[in-house]
Amino acid sequence: MLEFDAIHSAFGLLTSSWEAWIWVLPGLLVGLFFGAMPGISITMAMAIFLPLTLYMDFLPAIIFLTSIYTGAGFGGSVPAILMNIPGTSSAVATTFDGYPMARQGRHNEALGVALAASVIGTLSSYVLLAFLIAPVSAVVLKMGPLEMFVVAIWGMLLLGSLAGSSIPRGLLAGVFGVLLGTIGMNTAGFIRGTMGVPWLLDGVPTIPAMMGLLAASQLLNLVNVNYLIEDESSRTLSFGRIVSGVRLALRYPTIIARGSIVGVLVGAVPGVGSSISNLISYSEAKRNADDGDTFGQGNPKGVIAAESANSSSEGGAMATMLALGIPGGGATAILLAAFAMHNIVGGPSFIGQNKDIVYAIIFSNFAQAVLLLVVGLGFVFLASSIVRVPLRFLIPSVLVVSVFGSYALTGSASGPITLFLFAVIGWVMLRYDYPVAATVVGLLLGRLLETNLLRSWQISGGDVGYVLERPGAAAILALMLLSIGLTALSRYRRRRRMAAVTPEVAS
């Protein structure tokens, strides 16, 4: 709960010196720019600027790094929308509807919607964080493999929505992805499917594979098209339409609220984070929407669901890091390294002794979210000018940037090789009408599914009754079934209403 003494001294910390504020804007800009570059992850952007923070005081250093975090969290959605390249794995679901919107000439709206959903997502995740940091931290350590497995299954439900015209093809593509995800050394130390290639011991490099599947395969299909948007009159840069996109997002508070809650909860679990939360949020939004059938064809609700969840995961990951000193992913690991560089040890005792600093970080993030709206509007406006670049220049440039990015990610030729192989696989899949996105989801979730199923089996000794010993897992499972049940019910009702209406129309 909130503690007002600490809040008071947090304001003291933030208002006593300009230094706590001067780094917010550069941090956001760095984050936006690096996040928008395909292949430069949030972690990498923060790692590059980590040494700089040695020369700052503790609070400004942390504020600078969290500003990069916030900026990069949104930056990744820009290439996702404009080029179908998820800059990070957390922007995968953004491509599903964002890119179709861009191709229809609604790129301005799509970017505006994404920006607004991100800003509100970040904001609400830190509000939740301020109230929930203690209970969340108590729960996080209790999350066992069975709970994680159920969460992963929830993510897999998305396969049903991605299948497109043919369910069997969708499932086949999903299973293919899951199998790809299990390549490498598993959690019990067994090595599978590496074909003797040492670079595969950690699994298929996910982001290069994803870039190959989604982006390169798409770009090859665009070879005979002159511009990203075929209709010349739609190829506009319009600040007004970006702003109307922002307003459009505000019309769907339920989707944003759901996305934020999913994002905070999933983001708080170490090792899961924003790459899963955006998928769950997207599939929930799709199942619960009246116009769920148009998801994947440029429905702004899909963008809202994905972006509100991936940006609110930041707040969840910060809760775990601040309360327990456990990094949920690369970005929070860098923050902990920054703590260490200032001789501050993260861990359960940190939050008890430094409540004022924790609140100062939270309040600063409120300000970052608001400022992101302003900076983001300008950034998005400039970035959207790529719709005017003829594709014969754009495609090669994007491919070159992707190759560099995949090299930067892996530090060896294994990145570009993966990108190339998966671009071919993606193109073949598209050619024979298999949904590429289902393979991407399988690839992202495969390892999580396998590892946690194996661990559940190890802990329980094969006893199925273990499910009953884990009320948390049972609760998540019940929630998932309830959500599916409610959807089925509302569909059934809608169909009956339609059936009741149709004859009248016909008569």
Next chain:
Amino acid sequence: MSTKFTRRQALRLAAGSGLAATALAAPRIARAQSSYPEQPINVVVPFDTGGYNDRLARAFTPFLQERLGQPLVVVNRGGAGALLGHTYFLQQPDDGYTILCTSAAPYMPLNILLQGAQFKISDFQMINLPSRDYTLMATEAGSELKSVDDVIAKLKADPSSLSIGVQPASADLVNLMLWADANGISRDGLRIVTYDGGGPARNAAAGGVVDIGLVGGEGFLPLAEKIRPLLIFDSEKRDNWDAPNSGERGVSKSVSGSQRGWAVHASMKESHPDRYEILVKAIEETSKDPKVVESLTKQQLATEWYGPEASQESLRQTAEVMEQHVDLLKGA
């Protein structure tokens, strides 16, 4: 003539004085040129950013570069349990401009024994391995297991009564099995839950997801309040844990955990003996510098100086014990 300088004159003057300064400093530079190092040195860390070796390298190098007079650049080459990084390091020239900061144990023996690495331990020359981790058996702070005796009693009655979180192919697993043997607990029935990193295994132990966890003890320090230490696998007390050590409990045999620190190519001793001496001396002086000790201790990083011989010997011994128990390491 006015006394005012034009911009151009000022520049010329600055350039001139720069030249003069360079000329004055020339003897020093000439001396430096005959000796090592005369260009930046790369520090290969075969892990991604944020882990112990990365933190150690980034905390230590600012002090070391003051002594060496050349910048040190940390290069992260993570992946495949350090196999990729170790292989990459050996492919670099042995001229002392690429040095290694790694968890020599257990990763070098594991690379060789399990992953078919093309190198030998003797291809590396340890300079100093200051961090020597140990296995800590721990349980959740609120657990009903009050001491290691409770654990022994339970496991003796039924080896599958407790779930045990551990990393596969680790010194911790070897220690668990040796401990089980010494206490008359059957190895086969143990309910082992494998985690692919120390962090997740510690979280599982601290959260009560597994009944007990056996993981490197140093990493438990930030979580100290959330756990109850049960047994230290070392001959002496470590890190002020309130738990007996295996030496007191009659289990003399235990494998030390991670041994982390600095290494170079073994061939450097023959190809560039002078550079090797300079580097060893610089690392020794830096490790012993009180300023460095204070700064690193605050970050929970080790600075102990053991020296090349002792470090190499300790690694060799660990590798030998791991080789004896290679069947255990091959898959849990």
